[in-house]
Amino acid sequence: MKKKSTRPGPQMDLFREMIVDNFAGGGGASTGIELATGRPVDIAINHDPDAILMHKTNHPYTKHYQASVWDIDPVQVCGGQKVGLAWFSPDCKHFSKAKGGKPRDKNIRGLAWIVLRWAGKVRPRVIILENVEEFQTWGPVRKGKPVKKLAGTTFERWKEQLAALGYVIEHRELRACDYGAPTIRKRFFLIARCDCRSIVWPEPTHGEPESEAVNSGKLQPWRSAAEIIDWSIPCPSIFDTKQEIKKKYGVQAVRPLADNTM
Structure with missing residues (x-):
């Protein structure tokens, strides 16, 4: 078993590894990835023509595939090139509490299984999945309703299968307001790595305005929506x-x- 490296170094080989944005929408995740890596995302996949058109407009140097994620062969589209990062933001509506009592579609809830396909076929060094916090309750659906006593069982099985492919997995709920964005909404983030390097989470830069951390100068106060609106x-x-x-x-x-x- 390889020993984890503790030496600092680049997170990606920017000239030899690909970045893939699955479930790419208008390009928000791709923009964040580009800001972090300093280079465009190589591949973006979405079945919706309007989403692909918007993504093309925002990211003209990315290769786009208008298709279901299940119709894409990772080996073929990557052409033998290594994948440094595969990002996944599956449809969250059928997990979110905002859907209320409306029926859930088990097929849409099961979109995250595509992660295992990519992990098994092209073995991305880093996999990141983003979703609503209720993603952790992923379980069976009967007659359009989640089975309460089995909540989270599919999620745990999915993680076990990803780990069996050689990935170390960590996940957290993060709030964008703690990192300088004017929204308090929480999101679920999962990071999986197979390169024997540690998973490092970002440290918060902002906090509740009345908190001790803000008053002592350790953190900046949360930003408000008023700051980013052109009045x-x-x-x-x-x-x-x-x-x-x-x-x-x-x-x-x-x-x-x-x-x-x-």
């Missing part, structure tokens, strides 16, 4: 009527808004 852009009030908005701004608006929105 010079005219915006109709949620309380204005359709007629008032048309008169003030010359645009059509949906009014009245739904009660839940208000």
Whole structure:
């Protein structure tokens, strides 16, 4: 068994290893990866033509595949080149509590199995999966409803199979506001490595404004949405009527808004 390296060094061989963005949407994850590595993502995959068009617009140097992730052969698209990072953001709607009591689609909930296909076929050195925190409750679905007593069993089996392929796995729930983004929403992140190197998580840079860490100067205060909004852009009030908005701004608006929105 190889000993873990503790020596500092580059996380990727930028000239020999590929970066693949599965379930690529408009390109947000690819943008983050590009900022971190200093180079474009090599491959982006999504079945939706609008998503691929937006991704092409934002990332013109990436090779795009408009197809189901299941229709892509990792060996073929990588052409024998090693994969340094494979990113996965499977559809989260059928895990999220925001879906309420609506039926769950077990096929969409099972999209994360594609990770094992990539791990088995091209063995990416690093695999990162991002999803809602409820992803950890992944289990069987019967008649459109998750089986409560079996919650999390599929997730654990999925991790066991990934580990059996030689990956060391860690996962956490992180909040973007702790890293300088103006949102308190939590997200689930899983990192798996097969290169005998340690998994290193980012240290928070921001914190709750009244916390001791912020008051002592160890962390910066959370950013607010007000900081990133361009207030010079005219915006109709949620309380204005359709007629008032048309008169003030010359645009059509949906009014009245739904009660839940208000």
